[in-house]
Amino acid sequence: MALDPEDLLTIEKYALQNAVKYEAVPQEKAVLGKIMGVAPQLRARVPEVKEAIENIAAGLNKTTPDEWRARLNEIAPELLEELSVKKEPEKGLKALPGAEAGKVVMRFAPNPNGPPTIGSSRGMIVNSEYVKMYDGKFILRFDDTDPDQKRPMLEAYDWYVDDFKWLGVVPDEIVKASDRFDTYYEIAEQLIEAGHAYVCFCDGETFKGLKDKKQACPHRDAAPEENMKHWKKMLAGGYEEREAVLRIKTDISHKDPALRDWGAFRILKKDHPRPEIGDKYIVWPLLDFEGAIEDHLLGTTHIIRGKDLQDSGKRQKYIYDYLGWTYPVTLHWGRVRIEEFGKLSTSGIRRDIEAGVYTGWDDPRLPTVQAIRRRGIQPEALKKFMIEMGVGETDVSMSMESLYAENRKFVDPIAHRMFFVANPVELTIDGYGGGIVEAPLYPNQPEMRKIETGNTVVITKEDAANLEVGSKIRLKDLGNAEITSMSPLSAKYIDNSMETTKKEKMKIIHWAPTNGLKVTVLGPDGNFSGIGERTISSELDKVVQFERFGFCRIDSVDGENVVAYFAHK
Template identity: 70%
Template sequence: MTLSPEDLKSLEKYALQNAVKYGKAPQAKAVMGKVMGEYPQLRADPNAVSVALEAIVSEIANGNPDAWETRLSKIAPELIEALSVKKEPDKGLKPLEGAETGKVVMRFAPNPNGPATLGSSRGMIVNSEYVKIYKGKFILRFDDTDPDIKRPMLEAYPWYLDDFKWLGVVPDQVVYASDHFPIYYDYAKKLIEMGKAYVCFCTGGDFKQFKDAKQACPHRDTSPEENLMHWEKMLAGEYEDQQAVLRIKTDIKHKDPALRDWGAFRIRKMSHPRPEIGTKYIVWPLLDFAGAIEDHELGMTHIIRGKDLMDSEKRQGYIYNYFGWTYPKTTHWGRVKIHEFGKFSTSTLRKSIEAGEYSGWDDPRLPTIRAIRRRGIRAEALKKFMIEMGVGMTDVSISMESLYAENRKIVDPIANRYFFVWDPVELEIAGMGPSVAKLPLHPTDHARGVREIAVENKVLVCKDDVEKLEVGSILRLKDFCNIEITSLSPLQANHSEVSLEALKKAKAKILHWAPVDGIPVKVRGPEGDIEGIGEHGIAAELDKIVQFERFGFCRIDAVSEEEVVAYFAHK
């Protein structure tokens, strides 16, 4: 039996999956069992399969985990996906290949078409942390040269700077790609003169037909002199929108269509939102061209980018080769999927906000840094969470609960405790005169003192708790007094002198409560708004995170005479 190329590919992909899963050379026996189970037709000649598999395993064993993940993601990305839910990513940051202390230069390069998201924070944190480790230089570069599809948002620029400040990171340099059009134009002219770029007048559909057929378009062999003339006309505005494209000349017969004569500049007669740029330019660089030039000009030594952008390095490699430059060391990482938010894009969120579906970019239902900051998530928690995730090719599927767990460790010791009652029901207590309840601000830090709540003969309790009560129920109002329920409608109780021992023996419920003259509180969270009544002391906690007992941690966002607005962080 002779194994077909497809059979050999199947052996290779399952051998690679085994290597990626366990981080070491694949085990032929385990792979053999997997292959025979998946492909019954191979059972006809197990010896031939075994011989072929041994050769494949031997070749793979000469590689390393990064190479295995790269190869597997190319030939069988679905097997990488399958591992993402099973494989626990390595915690922490691995050493950077070829990094020298004091010489590392890295960047975070967002398109500012909206504020930073949780996905963005990974790049912000990991790149800046690596630079800190190697005592290098960290650059924030705004890749803002797309006036159309991902049009920059003017407010997003300072928002990014503010988010970096919140994270405790100040970039060593802030760069605006839109400031560098003259530099891009200069390099484009040099490529044209070298015969490595040409002006193409094909429509998008026509060029695709040529490209797919591995054929040169009619303009590919135009002389550098004529191309320079067309280039100058592009810059002078003599051609219409998208009438001409400057292309980088590559291998038109390359096996990957994405690498065949890719576009570097296009005409878009649009304004840029930055007033410094406005309508100054009409020929716009595409991201792969601008990024290649920026990384060289800024002296980038290392780049971390998504594995979905592997083609960018290959396209940009042509420019680096033409100019004799050395490409930065590049690491690719997998996607991060957050269960609570599913798939999202900044462009989609922007449309939803403009349509009034959200209150703004800091709406608690959104996966933006601005939103989680407003909810009371601490920068230390987010940084620890992202750094421990590490850098790897495997896609990572996570829950916000993991971030909440990190944040809880930080805020639990510092958050004062208060009562907040949602869906309040009035409870009248007979046999009790005016008194003052004294409750600890924190259950373990008694040095903080107490909070005092004046009570006469009525308090508020949650409707959910009332529905579980019965006449004759004995319970305790937390840190206040014991009561016995005498009526459910209206809700009434007698002040009881039952001992603490008797309460424990009866497994009596402990209810949180609020004064009837408390302050209205609105809690805004991912599941919507919840309204109720809270203690007056909450109003003194503006911009601080507190714990509403039996409810969760919240950040006090606004205080007025009418109400307190709090943003829900987590349980």
């Protein structure tokens, strides 16, 4: 079946825009990607779209750039105008369209099947910041009505509240969708009575076949009274799972198949993990229905959702139109991909934790807020990073290095400097009697820390491998020495003069006393064991900088043993 004229015109518009922008006949992939974004109904017809692009490109090959521009101005002047406006990269949060001070209501609506991730923190931060900008109301809503594929975790409800608190946000209201089944049922019955919803008995494959052909389900035109009878039977447990679905009537011939008679309720004979819900219900609202009703009940004025959920808004608007409601202003943003973590799903992480692959949700190898908190990432750094990213439809590929750079600005001025030696090798310093070494807590600041040591210290295995007999080194803040033996590793003490260090151009290396603490550092790229100075024990729950190693948060101190979590260099 050929593409309709409206679709062909859309393809031509964006092919021309690409041609005018680059002054060249467009590449198929570039135009195809744009078309799939603006016309999702064509995603199922990629071969035909490709053919249309090829035909348009062939025509452009026979004309000039001036003619391309004239044609684009004729059929889509707004796309030509876009090219004439130089777009500067925008940072921060732009004004919300249609927002009034004191009247903005926004929500963050996670499924509590695990804790917040770095990606979901974007929604936590941006929504709460917008509400703060407009002196509005912020709601944390748990979309917890899927006890099957995205089964909630009881702990996760508190985890979200705790991570919000860490970010300095206290929601004005906390709502659990699973508390509102009776309300959902009431509204479903209003739609059934008005002829806007019906009970479908087609199996999934049969309904998809009919939908793809723009053909109605045979039960679609049943009278409201008959649909109500079937609905009541669903609620009473008279049907098995997948035997009956309540669907919202839309336009069965709509050019986007995703909008044709979508499912609102299904039968699931599974319990909910919340004990007050348990096995009380067997007819469960699907997310598009539940979310639509909740946004109305909560008075939501503005929604920010992923651009991949654009169809959700289009589906939900049918309910709003049927019931005479006003749909919230909706903004869309692109996906955030974290380069270091690849594709990690919450359900996949949960399985790996249960299998012992990870130690828990705060394992430093994971992209959860719990994990980066434990590693010493500051809430101010995460907030600043996400706010500056702003709200745009462009997909974002994010490196953790960018977040680390932001965090460094916050921790560098406050982190005490400490000595920690991973993979330690002993070095005996002949002629040095030991004692108290004073070293600055911060660079170029008068405040000092005191390190007690004897004439044997430890240095890293890497530093030791680069030495040879006759090498002259400066042990930072302790003094200068010359290597006299490699096995065992020993040196003779020279002095503690920086003039000697500069004159001899000595390599400066860090060290730790052999009577120091045993330190284990856990990090996303592996674990390290070594020895650290004893003053580390006073830094519990603080971020320190292990010199020449990186910033770490001291997680626990148990006698002579310290566990630290690596943040970043």
